[in-house]
Amino acid sequence: MIVEIIINDLNRTLVKLGYSNIDVKVSKCKNPEFGDFSSSIPLVLGKIHKKTPIDIAHKIRSEMISSSNILDEITITDPGFINFKISLEYYFGILNDILNDSDFGKSNIGKNKTANVEFVSANPTGPLTVGHGRNAILGDVVSNILEWNGYEVTREYYFNNAGRQMRILSKSVEARYFENLGKSFDFPEDGYEGEYIADIAEEIIDVYGKDLKFDDLVFSSFPEKMMFEHIKNTLSVLGIKFDEFSNEKTFYDNGDIEKLLSELKAKDLLYEKDGATWFKTTSLGKEKDRVFIKGTGEPTYRLPDTAYHRNKVERGFDLIIDVFGADHMDTYPDVVLALQALGLKTEHIKVLLYQFVTLLRGGEKIKMSTRKATFISLDDLVDEVGVDVVRYFFVMRGINTHLNFDLDLAADQSDKNPVYYLQYAHARICNIINRIESQRKDLNAYNQSLLTHESEIVLLKQLELFPNIVLSALDSLEPQIIASYLQVTATKFHKYYANCRIINEDKDLTLSRIALARATKNILNSGLSILGINAPEKM
RNA sequence: GCCCCGGUAGCUCAGCUGGAUAGAGCAACGGACUUCUAAUCCGUAGGUCGGAGGUUCGAAUCCUCUCCGGGGUACCA
Structure with a gap:
């Protein structure tokens, strides 16, 4: 990667000039x-050493030790930036890569490391x-990102089938059973009013008949089984598969x-206080103590959650x-x-909120409540707009941003929909490649130096x-x-397509342009696969 | 009260480990299809980066205060 190369070169040069321990930053030039790239390091050094940044910049330029021949030109601009122009040869090499x-695009940062990603957990x-x-899409895509960097990922779903909510589910189903x-x-x-409750009750009548008594165990076991199958089915439609399901109950049973x-x-x-068991969080720097076991003898979620996380830590994951x-x-x-109080390591636990x-x-806005069943289910959403x-839509916004999911836009199969824009770029390339493959077989016999148009170079730099x-x-x-990156890449491809006719009378130029198109296709493919989105050949 | 997230173009959002004229999509307006898919491209217009101070050669970005929206602050998860 070019940025690393420049940083390394700069670091070596700075050491030679007697500057050390400087955090060198290199960024892409907006203008x-x-x-192509620039660094403000002369400005930083000028400040520290009370010298003129421009002078330092000139010194760096004249002493620059480059480990490669990729730097075409080094320029200096006010008030003290040092800019690097990268040789086309370097980018042509990347095209081959x-x-x-x-x-x-893969890294081996996570090689021989394991990661556990817990998500959904409904x-x-x-x-x-x-x-x-x-939650589901974020967890899955984050897992993909980790895998792209070499991690061995365990996708894990944690659930509780013994708590208050489950009891209410049973009671709700039971009520509908007798009502039916x-x-x-x-x-x-506080019962669940959704229609699915009555459906489950009907199912119970079909399977177990009409003579069940109050509190029959079927009312708790059957709804859970059905709901879980339902949930797994929804996830599978979305392309999500879990490696591990952890049940809260396990941690009671195993002590x-x-x-x-x-x-x-x-x-x-x-x-102990007021009949409850409290966790003394105040002695660990928090404002309030928390209840671990309620007066009813029932634990709050904090207790099993802690046991569960301890279990995850002890399973030895690196992340x-x-x-x-x-x-x-x-x-x-x-x-x-x-966990910290028990002397366990916690720095490798990351919470994505x-x-x-x-x-x-x-x-x-559509108002939603699970209990009142006025929600739109994930199934409905998928039915309406597709996987x-x-x-x-779930990953196109930052995780910290409130996500406005515009159903009209999502359902719109037109140019307004950003997904199609992206997929269209891929489909366009496939179409061109299919067309050329019937005529030529040696697509690898391209000469990359024929790529000279600005939109070709811009695209290559993007890749x-x-x-x-x-x-x-x-x-x-x-x-x-x-x-975001894929969106920009698609834009640069579409511009390239508009500016440069890929299949043209010049056979050599055609092959070069096909090579660039194929490279774009590879990158789009990789990016889309990280997001878990299809890269269609035709649209 | 306290804690977390957000406030950038009419709308939805990037940019936020400080850098050079603040970006994109949609919406508006004007262009380009006998052509490798126009689900595309080109152009025009659109901004007190919520507000006020501060730090800095330089602030949308960092600090303080403040206003607005969302969430949390449960013997619910």
């Missing part, structure tokens, strides 16, 4: 007049909602929770990622605190950035970076 190396009390959708049979029933006060309690107690971090909605803001710090999703239709659109983009996505765990 191509200055060159992209065409010959199917792993172009309890099986109902169909997945649009909110879960953002015309018997008296009490619909629970982990008991062990956790006794260890925290031994550290004097637990106490542990939790994908949570913004409403979990205050929940995980306590978990981390507890995403902001809420708002659905818009006709410019109006690719759903996946793209060169891809490995940096992958690294930057890894660094920030922000899928949006990939989506």
Whole structure:
């Protein structure tokens, strides 16, 4: 990657000039007049050493030690920037790399390292909602990003089928069961009102008959089973497959929770008050203590969550990622605190908090409530706009931004829809390649130096950035970076297409342009596969 | 009250580990299809980067204060 090369060259040069321990930064020039890349290091040095930045810049330029011959020109501009123009030869080399190396863009930063990504983790009390959708896609794409960087990723789904919510589900189903049979029933006060509840009740009548008694175990086991199948099906339609399902119950059964309690107690971090067991978070720097076990004897989510995270830490992952909605803001710090108190390593736990999703239709917000069943399910959403659109819309915004999911735009199969713009670029290339393949066979006999048009070079430079983009996505765990990059890449391809006729009378030029188009296709393919979106051959 | 996220073009959003004239898409207006797919391209217009201070040679970006929106602050998850 070009940026690294320049930074290394600069570092060596600075050491030679007697400057050291400087954090050298090189960035892409916004204005191509200055060159391809620039650094403000002379300005930084000028300040530290009380010298004129321009003088320092000249010194750097005259002493510049380049490890390669990729620097065509070094210029200096006010008030003290040093600019680098990169030789076309370098970019032509990259074109070959992209065409010959199917792993172009991958890094081995995560080689021999394992990562655990926990996401979705919805309890099986109902169909997945649009909110879960953002979680699901983020988790899956982040996993893909990790895999592109060499990590071995475990996609994990954590659930609780023993809590209050599940009881309410059972009671709701039970009520509908008796209602359907015309018997008296009490619909629970906080019960789920969705139609799927009645469907499950009907299913129970079909399978188990009409003679079930109140509190029959079927009312708790069957709905859970059905909901989980439903959820897995939804995820599978979205192209998401989990490696591991962890059940909260496990940690009661195997004694982990008991062990956790006794260890925290031994550290004097637990106490009894008002019939409940409290975790003394105040002694660890927090404002309030938290309840671990309620007066009813039931634990709060914090207790099993802590046991679960301990389990993940002890499984030895190099990286542990939790994908949570913004409403979990205050929940995980306590978990981390507890683990730290027990002397466990926690620096490798990263929490990805995403902001809420708002659905818009006709410019109006759609209000949603799971309990009241006024939500739009993830299934509905996929039915309406398709998998690719759903996946793209969930990653095209920054994770910290409230996501406005515009259903009208998403359902619009026209040029307004950014997904099609992207896929169209790929389809266009495929079409051209198919056309040429019937005439020529030796597509590799191209001469890259025939690529001279500005829009060709601009595109090639864009393709060169891809490995940096992958690294930057890894660094920030922000899928949006990939989506934006692909959008720009598609734009540059479309401009190239408009400016340069790819299949033309000049056979050699045609081959060169085909090579550039094929390279673009490879990059689009790679990027789309990270996002889990189809790269269609035809549209 | 306290904590987190956001406030950039009419709308939706990039840019935020400080850098050179603040970008894109949509919407508006004007152009380009006997042509490798016009699901495209070209052009015009559109901005007190919420506001006020501060740090700096330089601030959309960092600090302080403040206003607006969202979320959290549960013996719910």
